[in-house]
Amino acid sequence: MDQDSVDLLEESAFSAHPQFASTLAHGLTVLKCFVGGASTLGNKDIAERTGLTRPTVSRLTFTLMGFGFLRRDRKTNQYALGPGVLSLGYPVLSQLALRHVAASEMLELAQFARGPISVGTRDRLQVVYVETVQGRDTNSTKPDIGSTRPMLRTAIGRALMYAHHPEDRKILSSRLKTAQPEEWEQFSSKLESAFAEIDSMGFCTVIADWRPNLAAVAVPVLAPVNGLTLALNLTVPAYATDRAQLEKSLGPRLVSLVRNAEYKLGLV
Amino acid sequence: MDQDSVDLLEESAFSAHPQFASTLAHGLTVLKCFVGGASTLGNKDIAERTGLTRPTVSRLTFTLMGFGFLRRDRKTNQYALGPGVLSLGYPVLSQLALRHVAASEMLELAQFARGPISVGTRDRLQVVYVETVQGRDTNSTKPDIGSTRPMLRTAIGRALMYAHHPEDRKILSSRLKTAQPEEWEQFSSKLESAFAEIDSMGFCTVIADWRPNLAAVAVPVLAPVNGLTLALNLTVPAYATDRAQLEKSLGPRLVSLVRNAEYKLGLV
DNA sequence: GCATGAGTTCCAAATAATGGAATGCATGTT
DNA sequence: AACATGCATTCCATTATTTGGAACTCATGC
Incomplete structure (x- = not known):
């Protein structure tokens, strides 16, 4: 093939x-x-x-x-x-069942955490956001649908790599290695530890690897939804949180949100 | 040219x-x-x-x-x-200043009216939504960014035609006439009255011309924003409103929202 | 094991893309 | 007001690319 x-x-x-x-x-x-x-x-x-x-x-x-x-x-x-170009994107968005089943829980958690929650998928070697939800009264700007993030520096990127079939993950890794050698050099070990975090806790944590003032947790969706491999993240200002909160509160909450959405979608 | x-x-x-x-x-x-x-x-x-x-x-x-x-x-x-295709749409969305300056007022009014408010622009002979805002606890589904609406049947379509320069409006009308003769036959008189409504009150009203169970008011934005000609609408279930509420309450509120946004954008 | 249907490869014919040079158009300058 | 400049477009001969019929491969189902 x-x-x-x-x-x-x-x-x-x-x-x-x-x-x-x-x-x-x-x-x-x-x-x-x-x-x-x-x-x-x-x-x-x-x-x-x-x-x-x-x-x-x-x-x-x-x-x-x-x-x-x-x-x-x-x-x-x-x-x-x-x-x-916007009407091209519409079918992609409207067919993504996850956006509907998880919407209200995403909003709830975003309110609680005072930071936006996004759903991302992969476009070539990047993450592209397919949904973002933000509570009221936060001063952080909500990232727009269609905006992209680097794969190796971000929590959602690492979770998204985790979400791929092992075979695809291998191809993806080798392409990243050759296309972004310096990024790979710098972050491949963090990618490994992110995988370990996800294996043990269900989420991975990143503080300031992408933007110095941002902290994030991210969770892979364990099976493709409408053919798309997905991951979710929750980002908060780094000054407004610490590793304990991320690991004890926000991470586990995002995991249960995702597990719940998977259940509702019948991915089990 | x-x-x-x-x-x-x-x-x-x-x-x-x-x-x-x-x-x-x-x-x-x-x-x-x-x-x-x-x-x-x-x-x-x-x-x-x-x-x-x-x-x-x-x-x-x-x-x-x-x-x-x-x-x-x-x-x-x-x-x-x-x-x-989503990342193609991102620059269009992020550069549209109106989405930011009007966001919180849109949400407020959407909550009040219990119906979604959308911003639309023109793609060829259609309306395409560039932003949608919806309050919590409404059961209506929020139309997605990138979804399209017919120009002649909808309130936002008529308001959007109004928003065009007279010269463009003429070209547009003649293309609609030849491309959609039956639609034109059926709705061109309503288009005229919509223009008259907008001239006198600032908004136009449509009940059930597009979807039998929907009522809407729409307001043209009086100057292009980032090069895009825009209009806004507010839709509510037809059973939940009547002409009086649309004309006395929702229409005027949407007008003042739009005038306020125009002011903030310096369009005056 | 064979038939069916879909996707891809091959290759020669022909169509469409290409880019240098010339032209047109508008803006700003002397 | 005339000119110069910069950019977009048109023109057209050359070239390269696209094109589609036929053959081939692969997967699926009978």
């Missing part, structure tokens, strides 16, 4: 594959320019970032606009992502 | 345009198969729905998987939208 984990192929192996459709890839690369970069770009900027020529970019942006994936600012003639 | 409203071109004029990149378009058409249709499809199914041949679809799906826009179920060998 050659075609199985195309999303984990190395860039060069991917684009050299006989099945690779380069024009489609170019168009998608244009879209990617707007993710995690400038929010508006002209054809010139896109050409520079993608290595495509200006006429080519012009045709691609034209086509992407027709599908509603790009829009253009009348004033500046610059492009931005269009609302059409 | 030939390139301005490509998103409102008719299908035939779009695909015949010399700037049209057909391979990219084919790939995007494959993605669209998963929006508002079956959630999982095999290459065969995609080939049938798109009119492309199986080998072609195979290459396109391969490429889309590499970008994380499609994933594949190991068991059934069927494709589904991948988590990567």
